[in-house]
Amino acid sequence: MTTKTSWPDVVLVVRGLQNRQEGPPIRGSFAIKTDDDLRALKACLSEPRDTHCALTDDESLGTLVIGQTVDLSISPRLGFGLLKHNIESLLADTRKTRIKEPSFFLMADGISSTDVVGDEHIVSRYRAVLQFIQLLKRAAAFLDPDELSLVFIKDGKFELPIEYDADDLERLPLSVIRDLLNVLPEGTHEKQCASILAEAVISQTEHLASHQRFKHLLANAAELKKQFEQGYQLFAAGFSYEKVRDQVEAARVEYSGKIHKVFSDIQNQLLGIPVATIIVAAQMKDAKAVEYEFWVNTAVLTGCWVFSILMIFLLHNQSHTLGVLRDEIDRQKRQLTKEYSAVADSFADTFLYLSKRAFTQRVILWVIDGFVVLGLLLSHAVYLKLTLPARDWIVALIPALTRWF
Numbered sequence: 093m094t095t096k097t098s099w100p101d102v103v104l105v106v107r108g109l110q111n112r113q114e115g116p117p118i119r120g121s122f123a124i125k126t127d128d129d130l131r132a133l134k135a136c137l138s139e140p141r142d143t144h145c146a147l148t149d150d151e152s153l154g155t156l157v158i159g160q161t162v163d164l165s166i167s168p169r170l171g172f173g174l175l176k177h178n179i180e181s182l183l184a185d186t187r188k189t190r191i192k193e194p195s196f197f198l199m200a201d202g203i204s205s206t207d208v209v210g211d212e213h214i215v216s217r218y219r220a221v222l223q224f225i226q227l228l229k230r231a232a233a234f235l236d237p238d239e240l241s242l243v244f245i246k247d248g249k250f251e252l253p254i255e256y257d258a259d260d261l262e263r264l265p266l267s268v269i270r271d272l273l274n275v276l277p278e279g280t281h282e283k284q285c286a287s288i289l290a291e292a293v294i295s296q297t298e299h300l301a302s303h304q305r306f307k308h309l310l311a312n313a314a315e316l317k318k319q320f321e322q323g324y325q326l327f328a329a330g331f332s333y334e335k336v337r338d339q340v341e342a343a344r345v346e347y348s349g350k351i352h353k354v355f356s357d358i359q360n361q362l363l364g365i366p367v368a369t370i371i372v373a374a375q376m377k378d379a380k381a382v383e384y385e386f387w388v389n390t391a392v393l394t395g396c397w398v399f400s401i402l403m404i405f406l407l408h409n410q411s412h413t414l415g416v417l418r419d420e421i422d423r424q425k426r427q428l429t430k431e432y433s434a435v436a437d438s439f440a441d442t443f444l445y446l447s448k449r450a451f452t453q454r455v456i457l458w459v460i461d462g463f464v465v466l467g468l469l470l471s472h473a474v475y476l477k478l479t480l481p482a483r484d485w486i487v488a489l490i491p492a493l494t495r496w497f
Contacts, residue, residue: 097135099173099195102143103204104132105166106175106197114199117144117167118175124160133162142172175199179214180258187240190254191225193218217261220269221310225254227273230282231289244290252297252305260310268313275320281327288323292316322438336432340439344446347421351449354414354457379479389479396471403464411457418450 106112108129109120124130136145137153145166147153156162168175173195176182182189182196189196196205198215209215225242229235232242232252242252276285296316297305309316326336375392379385425443429436476483 097139097143100204100206101132101135102145102166102168102173102175103197103206104128105136105145105164106199107202109164112199114175114177115165115167116175117165118199119148119163119165121161121163124156124158124162126158130156130158133164136166137164141169143168173197173205178258179218179261183218183257188237190256191222191235191237191240193222211266214258214261217264217266220266220273221256221261221264223273224269224310224313227276228252228289228293230276231286231293244294246290246294250294250298251302252293252309253302254306255303256307256310260307264310265313268317269310272313272317272320275317275324284327285324288327289320292319292323295319326432336428337439340428340442343424344442347417347446348449350417351414351446351453354410354417354453376474376478379481382481386479386481389475390482393471393475396468400464400468404461407457407461407464411454414450414453414457418447421446421450 105122106118108122108125109118110123112118112120122129122133124133134153134156136143137147140146143166145164147162147164149163151160151162166175170186174182174186174189175197176185176199178198178200182198186194188194193205197203201213201215203209203213203215207215225235228242231244233245235242240254242254244250244252275289276282293309293316296312296319297308300308376389377385379389421443428439476486
């Protein structure tokens with residue numbers, strides 16, 4: 093009577109092979125030491141369709157006894173189980189092993205699909221990735237088993253090919269992956285949470301080439317978990333991440349325009365600064381007495397004072413407007429932090445950008461202030477150089493100016 097073979101029988105025989113040649117087929121000498129050894133060997137030999145197991149010496153199935161050593165070859169069919177050197181060859185030689193764990197035996201590690209391994213073993217990491225794929229399958233529209241691709245629907249079809257290798261497993265953040273396995277609840281809110289996870293997956297990978305997407309998810313599982321948690325907290329509060337992001341983006345555009353307008357509103361007036369300097373240089377005449385030229389020069393200088401005062405008032409007003417905008421930006425930031433604390437950090441760069449723009453405009457206003465003051469001083473210098481009565485009066489009043497005039 094023949095015995096029905098099972099994968100553990102194949103594993104037992106392959107583990108016991110001496111001088112093993114990995115083939116395929118796998119070859120070696122098998123020492124029958126126990127009843128289990130004899131039973132497993134007979135089972136494998138009795139089912140050649142599944143195991144392709146055969147004795148390569150002159151022995152026969154009916155003469156096998158405990159204590160005997162026989163030479164054999166074995167090469168199970170793919171649907172029955174896989175004999176591979178290591179996890180790398182398991183993933184590379186049979187593509188579907190990336191989405192479903194087959195019956196296998198890794199000869200380099202001596203590990204079988206029925207064995208329990210420690211958390212840090214690569215087989216444990218492989219099994220965690222398979223569970224992660226099943227999690228993503230719940231969030232995706234469907235898993236294509238032929239193309240080995242997860243398909244999401246958002247503005248059309250978005251594909252996430254399941255591509256990874258042993259190196260990706262070695263670098264896998266196992267604890268984060270295992271945390272992610274529990275993010276989708278059963279029953280209530282399952283669909284909403286699956287949708288949030290799908291959005292996080294697409295957001296993280298849509299900018300990448302298709303063959304890099306799954307590898308990126310594995311390597312950046314912590315970021316995926318963080319983005320999901322942010323989306324879930326917003327959902328729990330009755331909001332969506334997209335809505336908050338749109339609000340912040342609208343605020344960025346609005347305040348950028350207002351900050352820019354602080355400068356653009358006074359561009360025409362700013363052109364008057366070099367014009368006023370040219371007028372001073374062109375209109376003032378050499379005045380040696382209090383006559384017509386003296387009064388012309390004095391009128392021009394008075395005009396410079398009026399222009400400078402008005403310009404300083406204008407710049408002060410724009411600076412005040414800029415200060416109000418800065419306070420409003422800070423208020424918006426505080427409000428976002430208070431109402432959406434879960435995602436506030438995600439928009440820190442936006443508010444930093446606005447703060448830098450506001451500071452840059454303030455520096456520009458300070459520089460323009462400096463040019464106005466400098467222009468006024470140069471106007472006085474030209475006036476005193478050309479207007480002798482005024483120069484004599486000011487030198488008499490401040491003798492230290494003699495060296496300049």
